[in-house]
Amino acid sequence: MSATAKTRQVGRSLPRLEAREKVTGRAEYIHNLRLPGMLHAKIFRSDIPHGRIKTIDVSAAAAVEGVFAVYTGEDIKRVIPDPYFGPAFHDQPILALDKVRYAGEAVAVVLASDPHVAQAAADLIEADYEELPAVFDEVEAMDSKAIVHEELKPAGTFPDLKHLKGLRDTNVALDFHLRRGDTDKAFAEADHVFEHEFKTQRVLHLPMEPLISLAECTSDRTVTIHTASQSPSFVRIEIARLLGWADNQVRVRTAYLGGGYGAKLYIKLEALAVALTLLARRPVRVAIGMDEVFLTINKHPTTFKIRSAVTKEGKVTARACDVWWNGGAYADIGPRVTQKSGFTAAGPYDIDNVTIDSYAAYTNLPPAGALRGFGIPQLVWAYESHTDLIARELGIDPVEFRRKNILREGRPQATGTAMKDAAFDAVLERIAERLDWEKPFDRGAGTKLRGRGVGIGFKACIAPTTSVAVVNMGADGSCTLYCGTVDMGQGSDTAMAQMVAEVLDLEAEAVRVVRPDTDITPYDMGTLGSRSLYHMGHAVRLAAEDVKARLAALADELGLPPGSNIPIPEMFVKRYGMRAGNIIGTGTFVPSYTSPDADGLTPDATPFWMVGGAGVEIEVDTETGHIKIERLVNVCDVGTPINPAIVETQISGGAVMQLGFTMFEEMTFDEGQLTNGTLADYRIPGFHDLPATMTNETVDAVQQSGPFGAKGVGESATFGVSPAIANAIHDAVGVRLTSLPLTPEAVYTALQKSNLENGDS
Amino acid sequence: MDAQLKSIRFTLNGAPASATVATHHTVVEMLQEQFGLFGARESCAQGLCGCCTVQVDGTAMTGCLTLAALLDGADVVTIEGLDADGTLDPVQEAFIETGAFQCGFCTSGMILMIRQLLDADPDPDDGAIRDYLSGNLCRCAAYPEILKAVKLAAKKRAAA
Numbered sequence: 026m027s028a029t030a031k032t033r034q035v036g037r038s039l040p041r042l043e044a045r046e047k048v049t050g051r052a053e054y055i056h057n058l059r060l061p062g063m064l065h066a067k068i069f070r071s072d073i074p075h076g077r078i079k080t081i082d083v084s085a086a087a088a089v090e091g092v093f094a095v096y097t098g099e100d101i102k103r104v105i106p107d108p109y110f111g112p113a114f115h116d117q118p119i120l121a122l123d124k125v126r127y128a129g130e131a132v133a134v135v136l137a138s139d140p141h142v143a144q145a146a147a148d149l150i151e152a153d154y155e156e157l158p159a160v161f162d163e164v165e166a167m168d169s170k171a172i173v174h175e176e177l178k179p180a181g182t183f184p185d186l187k188h189l190k191g192l193r194d195t196n197v198a199l200d201f202h203l204r205r206g207d208t209d210k211a212f213a214e215a216d217h218v219f220e221h222e223f224k225t226q227r228v229l230h231l232p233m234e235p236l237i238s239l240a241e242c243t244s245d246r247t248v249t250i251h252t253a254s255q256s257p258s259f260v261r262i263e264i265a266r267l268l269g270w271a272d273n274q275v276r277v278r279t280a281y282l283g284g285g286y287g288a289k290l291y292i293k294l295e296a297l298a299v300a301l302t303l304l305a306r307r308p309v310r311v312a313i314g315m316d317e318v319f320l321t322i323n324k325h326p327t328t329f330k331i332r333s334a335v336t337k338e339g340k341v342t343a344r345a346c347d348v349w350w351n352g353g354a355y356a357d358i359g360p361r362v363t364q365k366s367g368f369t370a371a372g373p374y375d376i377d378n379v380t381i382d383s384y385a386a387y388t389n390l391p392p393a394g395a396l397r398g399f400g401i402p403q404l405v406w407a408y409e410s411h412t413d414l415i416a417r418e419l420g421i422d423p424v425e426f427r428r429k430n431i432l433r434e435g436r437p438q439a440t441g442t443a444m445k446d447a448a449f450d451a452v453l454e455r456i457a458e459r460l461d462w463e464k465p466f467d468r469g470a471g472t473k474l475r476g477r478g479v480g481i482g483f484k485a486c487i488a489p490t491t492s493v494a495v496v497n498m499g500a501d502g503s504c505t506l507y508c509g510t511v512d513m514g515q516g517s518d519t520a521m522a523q524m525v526a527e528v529l530d531l532e533a534e535a536v537r538v539v540r541p542d543t544d545i546t547p548y549d550m551g552t553l554g555s556r557s558l559y560h561m562g563h564a565v566r567l568a569a570e571d572v573k574a575r576l577a578a579l580a581d582e583l584g585l586p587p588g589s590n591i592p593i594p595e596m597f598v599k600r601y602g603m604r605a606g607n608i609i610g611t612g613t614f615v616p617s618y619t620s621p622d623a624d625g626l627t628p629d630a631t632p633f634w635m636v637g638g639a640g641v642e643i644e645v646d647t648e649t650g651h652i653k654i655e656r657l658v659n660v661c662d663v664g665t666p667i668n669p670a671i672v673e674t675q676i677s678g679g680a681v682m683q684l685g686f687t688m689f690e691e692m693t694f695d696e697g698q699l700t701n702g703t704l705a706d707y708r709i710p711g712f713h714d715l716p717a718t719m720t721n722e723t724v725d726a727v728q729q730s731g732p733f734g735a736k737g738v739g740e741s742a743t744f745g746v747s748p749a750i751a752n753a754i755h756d757a758v759g760v761r762l763t764s765l766p767l768t769p770e771a772v773y774t775a776l777q778k779s780n781l782e783n784g785d786s
Numbered sequence: 787m788d789a790q791l792k793s794i795r796f797t798l799n800g801a802p803a804s805a806t807v808a809t810h811h812t813v814v815e816m817l818q819e820q821f822g823l824f825g826a827r828e829s830c831a832q833g834l835c836g837c838c839t840v841q842v843d844g845t846a847m848t849g850c851l852t853l854a855a856l857l858d859g860a861d862v863v864t865i866e867g868l869d870a871d872g873t874l875d876p877v878q879e880a881f882i883e884t885g886a887f888q889c890g891f892c893t894s895g896m897i898l899m900i901r902q903l904l905d906a907d908p909d910p911d912d913g914a915i916r917d918y919l920s921g922n923l924c925r926c927a928a929y930p931e932i933l934k935a936v937k938l939a940a941k942k943r944a945a946a
Contacts, residue, residue, distance in 0.1 A: 040882050047890030048878040048897060050825020050865030057824040141789075141810060233829045233837055233891040233925050283827075283891030284925050315830045514889030514926050670885050674931060678888060681927035704830040704923075712916040715929050 034526035034533045035733045038670035041519045042538065043281065043512070053280040053540075055237050055253045060308035063239070064093050065140035066301055068313070069133040069150040070320065071125035074161075074389040074697025075171065076154030078123060078132070085149040086135050091142040095150070096304055097133045098122040104303040105267050105296075112259065112291040113186060114198065114356040115178045117392070119296045125154065126173055126354035127389050128697050129320030131297070136305055140312075159389035159697050163351035164328050166196040166386040173354055173387035184620065186360060198352060198385040199360035201367045203625030205439055206378030208334075211343030215334030219415050222330045223407035224764040226691040227351070229323040230396050231709055232513075234283020235315050240298035241308035248299055249276040255289045255511050256551030261543045263292045264299055278542035282513030286682070287395035288322050289513070290553050291358060319702035323692060324396035325362060326351040329370070329407035334378075339421045341430050343378035346370040348404070350385050353392035359385045365487050366400030368625055371439045372408035373449050373483045373636070374430040379439040381625065389697050398484065398740045399554050402683060402747060405482030406765060409748030413478065414761065423752065424457050424479060440621060440630040446736075447634035448662035451724040453481055456640035456745075459658040459720060469757070472647045475655075476757025481638030482744030485631030486737065487554045489618040493547035494564035496525055496572050498608040500601070502593035504529060504572070508565060509541045509549030510557040515739055516671035517557055521565050523667055524732060528569035547611075555635055555737025558667065560614050562732035567612025575608045616730075633728055636662040637741030639680065639749040641716075645757045650773030652688070652754065657716040661741040664728030672738050676721040679742035685710040687747040689766050794858035799867030807854040813847070814838050816854035817864060825865035825894040836922035839895035840864050846902050865894035868901075876942035877901050877935070886935035888926035896922050900936050909940050 046052035069086075083095040098120035101108045108119040121132045133150050137143035160171040176193050179186035186199060212218060238252040248268075254260050257277040264275045282289060294311045301309040313321065327350055334343035348370055352359035367383030416426035431449050438444055456479050457463070469475035495507040506525050512518040522536035539546060549561060576593070583599050585591055597606055616632035642656040659680045666672040689708055693700045701707045721742070728736040747765060755761050760775035789808035796803055798821065805820050817823040817840070826849045829837035833848035840849040841863040868875040877897050880886070887893040896919065903910060903918045910918065915936050924932070 040885060043890075044882040044887075045874075047887055047893050048874065048881045049869055050823075050894040052890050054824070054827075054891070056827060057818075059819075141808075231925055233835060233889070233923070234827070235829065282889060283829075284889040286925070315832075514887075516888070674885055674888060674926075674928060677930050678927040681929065682925070703832060704834045705832050709923060709925060710927060710929075711921075711923055712919050712929055712933075715916070719930060 034523045035667050036669070037523060037533065038668055039519065039533055041516050042522055042534065043518065054234060054283055055239065055251050055280050056234060056312070058239055058251050060239060060241055063308040063310050064136040064138060064305055065143045066134050066136055066309055066311045067140065067143035067147040068131045068317065069147045071121060071128055071130040071132050073125060073154055073156055074128045075159035076125055076156040078121060078125060079153040079155055081133055082151045083133060086146040089142060089146040089149065091137050091139055092146045093136040093138065094305060095133060095135050096120070096301065100304060101300045105300050108267065108300065109178065110263055110267060110292050110296045111180060111356055112358050113180055113183060113360045115180050116174055117355040119300050127391050129391055129699065130354065134297070134301060136301060136309065160196065161388050161390055161694065161697055163326065163349040163386040163388060166388050167349070167384065169196060172196060173389060185364065196387040198356045198387055199363045201364040201383040201625065203368055203379065203381040203439060205441065205624070205626060208343045208345055208378040208380045211378040212334045215342060216337040217335045217419065218332065219335065219411065219418065220330070220332040221411050221414060222328065222763065223410055225327045225403045225406055226765050227323050227326045228686045228690045229319060229692060230286040230288035231318065232284030232286060232288050235313055235318045236289060236294050236321060237312040238294040238298040239308060239310045240302040242302055242306060247274050247276065248302065250295050250298060251278055252295050253282050253289050254279050254295065255282065255285045255513060255553060256291055257511070257541045257543050258509055258548045259551055260292055260295045264295060267296060276542070276544045278540065279511050280540055282511055285513035286397045287553065290395055290551060293321060316703055319692070319699060320391050322357065322394045323391055325359060325393040325400060325403065327403040329404065331407055331411045333411065333415060335415055335419065339419050339426055339429050341374055341376050344371045344376050346381045348383045350400070351388050351390065351393065352385050353388055353390040355392040356385065357392050357394040359393055361487065362395060362400035365485065366404060368440050368630065369401065369483060369485060370404050370408065372412065373432045373481060375432045375436050381439065390694065395553060397679060397682060398743045399487070401482060401484040401740065402686065402743045405480060405744045406747040409480035409482065409745065410751050410763065413748065413752040413755065417755070424453065424462055427453055427481070438630065441626045442628055442630040444634065446664070446726065446728050447483060447636050448724050448726045449481060449483070449636055451726065452636055452638045452660045452662055455660045455722070455724055456638050456658055460640045460642065469644060473644055474647060474757045475642065475644050476753040476755070477640065477642045478749045478752025478756055479638065479640045480745035480748035480752065484635040484740060484744070486556050486559065486633055486635070488632055489615055490550035490556060490560060491613065491615045492549045492560040492564040493613045494561060494568040495547055496568040496610045498572050500594060500597035500604045500606050503535060504531060505537045505539060506565060507539045507546045508561055509546045510561045511541050511552040513552065515675060516668060517552070519671065520558055520667045521561065524562055524565050525569045527733065528566060528573055555739045558735055558737050559633055559731050560616070562735060563614035564612040566732045567614065568610040571610030571612060572608050575610060579608070633731060633736045635737060635741045637744040639745030641749045641753045643750065643753045643757060645754060645772065647758060647776055650769035650776065652767065652772060654716040655718065657719045659721045659742045661723055661738060662726045663723045663738040663741065664726055664731050664736040665734030666723060667733060667735050672723060673721050675738045676742040677719060679740060680721070680746055681710050681715065683743040683746040684714060687750055687765060687767055689768060691766050792855040794855060796857045796859060797861045799863055799870060805854070809853065809855050811854045813840055813849035813852045813854050813857065817849065823864050823866050827891060829891065835892065836895035836899060837892050839898045841898055846899050865897060875901065876946065877939040880935040880939035880942060884931045884935040884938055886931040887928050892922060892924045896924070896932060900939065903936070904940055904943055908943065910936065
């Protein structure tokens with residue numbers, strides 16, 4: 026058939042398969058869905074950060090003409106008796122029960138056919154609380170008298186959380202510890218010891234498509250959820266658990282997502298939508314506004330104390346890391362971030378003696394989850410700032426200092442796992458080359474001073490996780506791919522189609538990719554943590570290879586000579602007597618993995634390593650503190666790109682998003698109340714925030730264990746950006762910022778302080 | 787809730803259209819609920835992100851803040867109107883060729899705004915493009931590719 030490919034499909038920069046739908050405004054998003062008889066849900070939220078619910082008065086709301094019903098947490102229990110959900114802890118009630126734990130928590134819901142009626146009625150609800158002491162800071166939360174959850178309720182799915190079950194009167198949702206070598210001895214013998222503390226702020230994903238879930242009872246014993254979700258399989262399993270139903274009674278489907286970045290992971294609005302449709306016996310649409318997105322999920326602020334022992338030659342011999350993660354009122358996936366990212370807290374350096382203590386803390390703030398990097402950008406911010414400070418203190422060039430200490434192929438990372446296919450040195454050298462690091466640098470003059478800096482980081486892939494795929498070949502030889510990876514803009518449909526096409530000698534454009542739907546597409550752990558291209562990529566490859574093997578078996582069955590070039594449709598006709606039948610191939614992929622021991626050590630910590638770095642040249646205006654980013658160089662090891670053009674946009678997109686988190690984005694709170702929860706007050710990067718020059722590239726590399734040599738790329742470009750800029754500020758004007766964001770005010774204040782200390786007036 | 791209703795007549799993507807709308811309904815609500823057009827989308831609901839952009843009498847407007855009742859007699863073009871004859875607009879072609887989108891949620895607004903830019907300035911430089919599009923936000927940050935798309939579209943229009 027005409028779709029037969031003459032060229033390699035992997036490595037092609039073809040446009041996204043859904044390109045035409047997206048530029049004509051016709052791409053399907055869950056926002057477009059209207060169900061017959063559908064009710065709109067509008068949420069009444071807590072206006073205090075911590076308190077016992079005394080009364081909720083819904084009478085005025087219920088009396089509004091056109092209101093179908095008003096429900097509180099107690100009503101939810103009628104259909105879901107134990108209505109607590111979450112991926113790591115079953116700690117989050119569908120609507121608040123007994124207590125509210127953050128300002129903005131959902132307390133009651135109004136249903137109406139007209140969303141304006143529902144909203145107007147929700148505004149009439151009144152709640153009375155007995156206010157309780159609240160805690161907001163992650164370090165204070167460790168021994169605060171304000172307790173967010175009276176009892177810890179780990180989900181039981183993760184063995185390393187089991188010891189927390191039933192613990193009372195603590196805000197520590199997970200403590201992770203790693204011990205390697207003899208850190209005490211190394212510090213005692215060190216020529217130099219350096220200690221610093223770094224902080225990151227609370228920011229959020231802010232996908233342009235706000236979160237949305239619709240649910241409908243499709244029979245007395247089945248429910249369908251249409252949701253903008255990155256993890257349909259997880260939603261299915263979690264809803265089935267909440268209802269006490271079998272998985273096959275719950276159907277979860279998605280469309281294209283208008284951005285995700287972690288905001289739409291695990292379970293968010295789905296449990297509420299299901300509870301409401303069960304109560305109302307009508308389809309229910311829960312679509313929150315952008316102001317409510319601010320109150321739903323965000324990124325962990327951190328405090329990171331880092332200490333290093335260094336020889337006079339500049340070799341790091343020990344590093345001790347204490348990291349506190351501010352998880353907000355509900356754990357979401359925070360405890361996983363604490364461990365899975367925590368174990369890389371010492372950085373991509375060859376250090377024999379390492380201790381890491383990483384703590385997830387509950388606080389009375391909106392919950393934090395995974396945001397493009399799963400905690401890694403917070404860690405890289407600290408360890409690359411710290412590394413730069415050590416180099417400067419010792420008078421060693423920062424790039425040269427990294428060369429001396431960098432983890433090279435085969436050397437053990439902090440867990441003891443030997444590094445494999447992690448091109449730190451190539452990434453570092455490429456950044457240095459692009460910045461002409463060895464050449465003299467123009468440092469500016471007067472009130473406009475120039476500086477440059479680098480930062481590199483790495484990330485393990487969450488493990489062990491499973492992906493399953495099905496490739497179905499029809500009697501005309503065309504192929505349909507059934508896979509649960511959610512295309513939220515990263516181009517996964519296109520990359521998966523390229524891999525099917527590569528195996529089966531088709532044009533990638535001719536492969537159809539079915540939208541994730543748990544009634545149709547097989548299990549996938551979730552579209553998260555840059556895992557899909559690797560895990561689902563393997564499953565897709567295996568499914569396509571299975572089709573190929575079955576085709577060969579069919580040829581054999583038909584008595585065709587080996588290597589026969591008979592067209593596929595003719596083989597089907599020969600076999601079935603007409604244009605009929607299918608060839609179905611399946612693939613399942615689970616990587617090898619070894620759980621860490623009691624000291625956090627393991628020989629097999631991750632299926633692959635992500636590596637990314639950034640270099641910048643900036644100009645600082647010493648009169649205003651404004652920073653102009655003149656050049657941003659992003660370099661990643663992504664293995665061998667499946668679609669180089671899409672890979673480049675993932676790198677630049679990730680870097681620019683991180684630029685917002687670095688330069689200005691910050692959710693601000695006053696006693697637990699969010700004070701800038703709209704796009705008018707919380708700015709994200711726009712056209713004017715692009716660096717004057719930005720380059721995005723990959724180093725020549727092969728992920729030997731990856732499908733076609735590839736690995737994930739969605740997060741890698743975020744790693745180095747923040748510390749590279751702080752290091753460049755230090756280089757330009759000699760002041761060190763230890764908290765994000767790096768606002769003009771922060772730069773200016775630091776400059777004034779430095780001038781005073783130096784007696785410069 | 788008491789809603790005042792108003793009947794309006796207007797031109798929608800080149801064809802006559804009429805609707806009965808509540809006076810508090812926005813243009814985006816009307817397009818989605820009454821015409822099944824979902825290319826203009828509400829995101830920030832404050833007129834700051836550009837996802838809801840529609841063209842009214844030749845000018846790009848924020849469809850989440852403009853009341854539908856005000857469209858009486860207007861000429862309205864949405865993203866769905868650009869390929870009415872089956873051919874993509876040069877800006878749409880350029881978006882595909884340069885990969886100027888990821889999730890696609892902001893794309894309709896970007897494209898409508900860029901058409902208006904190129905009508906006003908057929909050969910804009912980088913600075914002019916950044917200024918003109920500063921009210922359109924893309925969280926995937928496809929900005930570098932969008933800059934390329936504007937330049938490619940300008941060439942395509944010049945050649946046409």
